[in-house]
Amino acid sequence: MDDMLDEAAYDRLRLGRWLAGVSRRDLLKLTAAVSAGLAGAAEATGAAEAAPGPIVKALPPELFTVLGTNAEMRWSAMAGQGDLVPIDRFFVRNHTSTPIIDAANWQLRIFGAGLRHGPVEFDYQQLRRLPSETVTATVECAGNGRSYFTTQQGQTVSGTAWRLGGVGVARWRGVRLSTVLRRAGLARTAVDVLPAGLDPNYVTGGVDLGPVRRPLPVRKALRDVLLAYEMNGEPLPADHGHPVRLVVPGWIGISSIKWLGSIEVSDVPLFSPWNTQFYRLFGPGRPAEGEPFDRQVIKSAFELDPGAQLPADQPLRLRGRSWSAAGAIRHVEVSTDGGRHWRRARRVGGEGAAWQRWELDWRPAAGAHELLARATDVHGNTQPDVAAYNTLGYLFDAVVRHPVVAA
C-alpha cells in the first residue's frame, strides 16, 4: 500500500516536470532525440539479427492463439499444470520481432548522469559471476483481458485483443538490478532508470519511436527487480529476452524489458512513449495527459477455453486460478449459472504461490452455461462487475463471463 502511494506521488512529481517544462511538441522532439541516442547505443552493443518470423518458438494451436506479432496462451493449456507456466506455452508479447542475440557478443551498457563515474559495461560472463537470486514471478501484459471491454462491456478500445492468456508465471534466475547498479556507481542523485531493448525499433503510424523502453523509478529498481538470464531452469529463451531481460515483480509486463541492451540512469525524471503515449489511462473523466499506472490488478481464469464442451449430467471438477499484484488471494467465488448463485471455490496448492489455484465440483445439465469466477485478495481488492473504461483497454479486472456447453 505504501509503495503504491509512493509510486503515485512520484508520478505526480514526474508529471509536474513534464507539464511545467515541456510542451507536447518539445516532448516528442525530446523523445525522438533520446531514441536516436539509444539506437546508436544498440548498434554499439551489436548483435540483433532478424528471426524468420516475429516469434521463434513453435506455436501449436492447442497451446496458443496467435495475435499479430504476439501469441496468447490458451487457458486450457494450464489444466494439470503446477504453479509455473512451461516455456512451451508461455505467452509472447513482441512489439516487433524476436532478435537472435549471441550471449558471447552481448554487452549491457549502463550510463547517465545518475552514475558517479562514466558508463560501465557488463558482459554475459561478468553478470553470471555476480551473486544470483531465483524468484517466482508473474509477467502479465497491461492489456491482458482487453477484448472483454468490447465483448462484455460494448466499448471500443485499441490494442491487441487478448482474452485472459496474456499472463504467465515462471521461475526466474538472475542478478538483482540493485547489485548491478551499485557496482556501476549509482549516485545518490539518481531518480530514474531507463532500460532499453535490442529488438528492432518500434515504428507506428510512420513514426520511429526507437527501441522499446520504459522508465522505472530508482526506488523500484533497487527494491526487487531482477536481471534474469534463466527461466524455469533453462537459459532465457529467445522469445523471452535472451540473453538477459528485466523482471519487475507486480508491475505491468512492459516494465520487464526483454533483450536488455542498455540502462540509462538519470538525475531527472525520464520519459518514453511507453510511459506517455502508451501505458497510461486515457478516456472520459480522465486528465488529457492520461493517468499513470504501473501495477497490475486482480483477475481470475478457468483452465478452459471459452466455449469448451463438457460432459452433461456427470460430476466434474472445474479448475482455475486467481492472482493479484497487490497480494495473496483470500477467497474465490464461482458461479455456474451466469451470476445468480455463487459458491466458494476450494483452494489448491500452498500459500504464497504467485497465483491461487482453485477448484469446484459441478454437475452440469445439458445445454449452454455461463461460468464466472470472482477473487478477493488479502487487502480486500475484489473483481468488479464492470472494469473502468480507458481507450487503450488496460487493466481489465472485471469478472469474465465464460461460456461452456454441456452435452
Ligand SMILES: Nc1nc2c(c(=O)[nH]1)N[C@H]1C(S)=C(S)[C@@H](COP(=O)(O)O)O[C@H]1N2
Ligand atoms: N525489448 C522488449 N521488451 C519487452 C517487449 C518488447 O516488445 N520488446 N514487450 C513487453 C511487454 S508489452 C510485455 S507484456 C512483456 C511480455 O513478456 P514475454 O513475451 O516474455 O511474455 O515483455 C515486455 N518487454
Ligand SMILES: [Mo]
Ligand atoms: Mo504488455
